[in-house]
Amino acid sequence: MILGLETSCDETAAALVTADGRLLASIVATQTELHAQYGGVVPEIASRRHLELVAPVVREALQQARAGLDDIRAVAVTQGPGLIGALLVGVASAKAFAWARRLPLIPVDHLLGHVSSLYLQPLAAEPPFLCLLASGGHTMLLDVQEPTRYTVLGQTLDDAAGEAFDKGARLLGLAYPGGVEIDRLARQGDPEAYSFPVARVPGLDFSFSGLKTSLLYATRDLPPAELERRRSDLAASYQRAIVRALSERIVLAAERTGASQVAVVGGVAANSELRASLPAGALLAPLALCTDNAAMIASAARFLPELPYPQYLSLDAYAAA
Amino acid sequence: MPELDIVTASSAETEELAARVARELRPGDVVLLRGDLGAGKTTFVRGACRALGITRPVTSPTFTIAHRYVGEGIDVSHLDLYRFQSVEPEEWGALEPYLDGATCFVEWPDAGEGFLPAARLELDFRHIDPEHRGITLRSAEASLLQRLSGC
Numbered sequence: 041m042i043l044g045l046e047t048s049c050d051e052t053a054a055a056l057v058t059a060d061g062r063l064l065a066s067i068v069a070t071q072t073e074l075h076a077q078y079g080g081v082v083p084e085i086a087s088r089r090h091l092e093l094v095a096p097v098v099r100e101a102l103q104q105a106r107a108g109l110d111d112i113r114a115v116a117v118t119q120g121p122g123l124i125g126a127l128l129v130g131v132a133s134a135k136a137f138a139w140a141r142r143l144p145l146i147p148v149d150h151l152l153g154h155v156s157s158l159y160l161q162p163l164a165a166e167p168p169f170l171c172l173l174a175s176g177g178h179t180m181l182l183d184v185q186e187p188t189r190y191t192v193l194g195q196t197l198d199d200a201a202g203e204a205f206d207k208g209a210r211l212l213g214l215a216y217p218g219g220v221e222i223d224r225l226a227r228q229g230d231p232e233a234y235s236f237p238v239a240r241v242p243g244l245d246f247s248f249s250g251l252k253t254s255l256l257y258a259t260r261d262l263p264p265a266e267l268e269r270r271r272s273d274l275a276a277s278y279q280r281a282i283v284r285a286l287s288e289r290i291v292l293a294a295e296r297t298g299a300s301q302v303a304v305v306g307g308v309a310a311n312s313e314l315r316a317s318l319p320a321g322a323l324l325a326p327l328a329l330c331t332d333n334a335a336m337i338a339s340a341a342r343f344l345p346e347l348p349y350p351q352y353l354s355l356d357a358y359a360a361a
Numbered sequence: 362m363p364e365l366d367i368v369t370a371s372s373a374e375t376e377e378l379a380a381r382v383a384r385e386l387r388p389g390d391v392v393l394l395r396g397d398l399g400a401g402k403t404t405f406v407r408g409a410c411r412a413l414g415i416t417r418p419v420t421s422p423t424f425t426i427a428h429r430y431v432g433e434g435i436d437v438s439h440l441d442l443y444r445f446q447s448v449e450p451e452e453w454g455a456l457e458p459y460l461d462g463a464t465c466f467v468e469w470p471d472a473g474e475g476f477l478p479a480a481r482l483e484l485d486f487r488h489i490d491p492e493h494r495g496i497t498l499r500s501a502e503a504s505l506l507q508r509l510s511g512c
Contacts, residue, residue, distance in 0.1 A: 089452075210398070249399065249421075257491055
């Protein structure tokens with residue numbers, strides 16, 4: 041089995057995946073319950089914090105999989121993009137682990153990792169497909185031709201879709217996590233009550249910054265009682281605008297590339313309206329693997345070349361994509 | 362501290378102002394950007410990046426926390442502390458490399474107080490109406506503000 045490690049930003053995660061893509065364990069040291077506060081979770085970015093958590097998440101993954109160190113035949117790790125200090129902890133830990141056990145190491149791109157959440161069983165998706173990656177930090181359309189080869193067709197020019205959800209929730213006075221709260225509230229609201237403009241940018245790129253600003257202008261002069269009364273309609277209309285922007289671009293990109301399959305990965309893939317708006321048969325990342333995790337890293341590693349022991353000792357992380 | 366008030370009538374004008382500011386900046390300079398959601402902070406940083414030869418998308422670092430771009434003869438770092446209540450000393454270690462040898466723009470900087478080096482320029486953004494933004498520039502260097510107001 042492959043041990044995966046992910047420390048690209050504010051999560052420390054470990055997972056175990058078999059060579060044929062069965063997920064045996066996925067541990068994410070999320071602090072959500074501990075740190076949920078109005079407006080957001082305090083990100084844990086300290087290198088020392090990642091360092092403290094790496095060994096415990098690996099231990100817990102082994103326990104969950106009822107496996108031992110001898111069962112691991114390769115170590116996969118996120119090499120980038122992300123916060124450089126955070127990435128370095130993962131890369132250094134993976135190197136140390138692989139070196140001590142004389143195992144090969146497999147560096148993985150974080151974005152390819154998100155796509156690879158689709159390759160795990162039972163979904164076991166096979167390219168080619170058109171993939172929307174939408175999270176708090178990223179929004180891009182990828183033409184995935186082979187398991188580890190993709191072309192970027194479009195991306196956000198300002199805010200990511202997940203960020204639009206989060207900041208919209210803040211403007212509506214909702215609790216964290218914002219995307220989940222908007223999704224919940226939107227079910228009680230009228231999505232046509234407000235018309236929020238979805239910025240038309242050329243090609244297959246996205247823009248969500250203007251949408252956030254128009255929600256601000258729709259809410260900022262409302263007295264609290266009025267905001268309360270209209271909150272579900274505002275949430276429904278705002279969510280409709282984001283989902284429409286995403287789904288229209290997916291359809292357009294699929295037409296342009298002739299893709300017969302479409303897929304959605306990343307945190308926003310958990311949104312119920314987005315899921316419902318996709319064509320039947322769309323490939324959706326498993327809910328538990330939408331946000332950052334190490335299972336997707338180990339999954340990607342199955343298709344990537346191994347660096348044999350000990351040729352990876354000088355391996356570096358990279359911050360920018 | 363000397364200050365300068367400017368009103369921009371569009372995001373393009375905000376980017377133009379940023380381009381003028383960018384031409385005054387050197388590696389090691391820190392610029393702080395404060396203001397409401399949607400007030401133009403990321404737009405400003407994008408304008409500065411464009412003026413410094415950075416052509417790739419300049420996106421909001423709210424979730425990714427820090428980006429570093431390689432420009433023409435200068436690196437630009439873009440930090441966003443929106444998600445922080447405060448920054449702990451050991452967390453600062455994860456952000457410090459972004460200040461090394463780069464001009465650094467910091468959105469929502471208040472959580473980084475005590476760690477961020479003295480800013481060469483501080484900007485306050487406010488909404489006037491959907492198109493117009495009021496931008497107050499503050500700097501200990503009166504001559505810098507004077508050059509920026511003269512254009």
